Amino acid sequence: MIALLDLFSIAAISAGTFFFLAGTVGLLRFPDSLTRLHALTKADNLGLGLVALGLIPHADSALSALKLIVIWVLVLLSGGSTSQLIGRALRRGRK
């Protein structure tokens, strides 16, 4: 059971790290700001989300597991809304 949980953690954390990698590659390689914003949100939403998911089995208590989830939800919420605002600022800047 423990080994299974560890395996789950390793898989989730590796996947999360991969999304950070993908996000950074996107930031470096994509041609304009809007597509770079698209790449960034992958790191935000999936990268941190998967890392938090992977750490949940190792949490000391139910409360710290809950906190991990709240952290992720907060980042999702702010990332989503600020991306919207950043996109708007970009579009206005281009006009």
Place this chain on the structure above:
Amino acid sequence: MNELLLAAAGLIVLMVAIGLARILLGSNDVERLMAVQLLGTGGIAALLLIAQATNVPGVEDVALGLALLAAFASIAFINLLDVDQGDAEA
């Protein structure tokens, strides 16, 4: 297991550092804002991983605070940026 957590944290920090350098040095203000957002997210992820590996207590609370503050900083910067744009149009 700990080595793995640290390796993941190191990789994330490295990625974030590359993104940060690329954007801070290169381009416009909006993209600089995106770099800070990436740093906030990546930093929180790395923080959680390192805390798990080195057994520093109470780091979830710090990460919670950081998540709040990253959102706070983004709002402040955006507030300023689109005020600027608005002025340009008026």
Place this chain on the structure above:
Amino acid sequence: MTPSVLAGLTGAALVGFGLYGLILHPHPLRKLLAFNLMGSGVFLIFGIVARRGASAGFSFDPVPQAMVITGIVVAFAASAIAVALILRLSAESGHVTLDPEVWTGSNGGDTM
């Protein structure tokens, strides 16, 4: 090299960069920023003193750490006053610089 020595040397370097910016930038807000940078370097040095002072079952000495916390808040309060003064100064005089030549050149410097 232990983490605390590394952090201490980082703090020393930060004090250096902060001092450089503080002296060279003519813009008052940039000076303030550099000053804050310098301050955080000092806090970092304080912090490694706290880390080295680990004894009595703690992994750090809580007294310097507590003082750094109060220090950060006081530094912020001082920055806020500085900002208010800078804003009022530029509203009264029309200058956004602390370059002495601008002051003595165009405005006679007597408003100071």
Place this chain on the structure above:
Amino acid sequence: MSLLPILDVVLAGLVIGVAIFTITARELFASVVGYVAYGLLLAFVWIRLYAPDVALTEAAVGSGVTGVLLITAGKRLGALKNAAPEAQPGFAFKLLTGVLAALVASALGAVILMLPDPPPSLAPEAAAAADGAGAGLGNPITAVLMSYRSLDTMLEKIVLILAVVGVWSVGTDKAWGSAPAPLRQQEPYAPMVFLAQMLAPVGALIAIHIFWTGANAPGGAFQGGALLAAMWMVTMMARLTDPPRIDTQWLRVALVAGPAVFLISGLAGEVVAGAFFAYPPSLAKPIILFIEAFMVLSIAAALPMLVAGPPSERPD
């Protein structure tokens, strides 16, 4: 544990790199962005020094609120994009400054390498304080702040009030009593209002949680108060509220409440427990939490007022 030193070196390099960017950036905005990033990075360094309390304070006050203070000031200065045509200092002056800064930094570095061994420490005394007057507090830093060095902490709260008074008095005579300029002029966009409405209540809850756990775990009045202040500023930036008039009664009461309660408890300690700021051991924890609650209130009121600046006569 072979990876950790590499991580530390990378982190230190990042901190220094971002610091250099902050100092050398051409525009004020870029430099403030750099400074906020720098504050976040510094928070990670503090975590590595086993100081999560300081990390949280640095991230909240040192990076977040100071960053907002500076960009608000830059916006009001109208100089954010193009700082006045700066007379760039000459090369000789730059070189001289560089040498001076390098000298100071290396002197400090030398001192750090020669710190005494074994290091002096006040930890035993602080531990005694945590056992005695600060009984029941699991977080040694809160014990130091509220018991061993409580006078410092109270005076520091008074510094905050003095700073607010100082900022207010910089305003013009005509504007006295009115409200500071709002943090945003135009109508905000819908996503920002949404985010502020979602974030502020959750954030307030988290801030109170961090204050409450501060008795036993990292956290405390400073951190909780600063986060609460940040949430108030979020609502101001989304124009859900505006800064209150500075002659408002509740605002002034909130500002003074923290130090006042602190001082009264200190004086009461003189009578009840025989020394200024002594708490009867059996009641120490509830008393300290009671004082801290008012401190949170005062900090949460003072920080946004410091950012909002002096009262202004017209909403400009």
